[in-house]
Amino acid sequence: MTAEPDLRVARGPGATVWAPETVTDDPFNAQTPAAALAEPTTPAAALFVRDHFGIPEADPGRWRLRVGGAVATPLCVGHEELLALEHQELDVVLECAGNGRSLMRPLPPGLPWSQRAVGCARFAGVPFLLLADRAGIDPAAVEILFTGADRGTVRGRGTPFARSLPLAVARHPDTLLATRMNGAPLTPEHGAPVRLVVPGRYAVADVKWLVGAEALTRPFDGVFQAEEYLYLDPRGTPEGPVTALRVKSLITEPAPDEDLRRGHESVVRGHAWSGDGVPVRRVEVRAEHADDGRDREHVRGWQPAVLEPPAGPYAWRSWSYRWTPQEPGPYRVLSRATDARGDAQPSQAPWNARGYGCNPVACVEVVVV
């Protein structure tokens, strides 16, 4: 594993060639480059990648989705058949549950993501509900188990990547069998030909290279459900599974260590989102002098940012704040989002043993010259 970011972003005169920054090579894990995060929709080629195993061979011509388990009529659906069904389009924030883990102290085990295992993309897909209704889910079913074509060994046991959802979540009309991202077919690293997209939840729910959907009459206890992706307290006691995205903002401008000019207006920009389709209600910005931690001049305490309308209930909202610094020196520029439930980003990274759900106030350090 290498912590050194591999910046493979080439900017040509007319086009930007995007590539995510490698975190590990095998399996491939990479984060979204900072420049790509500034875009309202994250380009597919720049979006972070989180793979537990390798990318499986997925020939759309041979791809099948098997819907089975506790159903009246098991189904076997081919790619053409799925493409022919009515698709919905949704802009969705995709965020790894471990996003931001590298800010936690002590550092929990796991990939040392900075706050860039995130992006917002437009997915087109068929509601799983449509196939669920065709198959006729047994009234005794409590969960749907979704299985990917990738497999490997975790703690000595062979397993596919498999995750379950409560029946009501699986049957939600916005839970999609996605075939397209940002107007093009899914790419291999993002789950081609078909992945699950569960808007408003941490992206571990979004099973890539989807090949199975099985109705279960008992909760699934596979490794990625019952052993990983749990919030654990400092003594290792489970406090519950990783589910809804926690409210969060990120700052895309100015860049870290950027020089701002005193007396000149600068624009602070970023995005903000929350989970379960709960809208972001407020983003506040604060610039504090890094020498003494106090606010100076123009900015006093938390100031409201201007919010753009989101591209949909599960998309992030872009925001901006105009700041004309009056005094020179090093500053910390902070942003804090609050959602319609009243949940706000905490000032400190919330610690847990696996480093999930890290949503402290966003911070970028700049110098006013």
Ligand SMILES: Nc1nc2c(c(=O)[nH]1)N[C@H]1C(S)=C(S)[C@@H](COP(=O)(O)O)O[C@H]1N2
């Ligand atoms: N089949 C499969 N699906 C998967 C994973 C995986 O390793 N295998 N990783 C999950 C995790 S933890 C995340 S954060 C998202 C990442 O999606 P992306 O790589 O398209 O950004 O995929 C999820 N779906």
Ligand SMILES: [Mo]
């Ligand atoms: Mo993840």
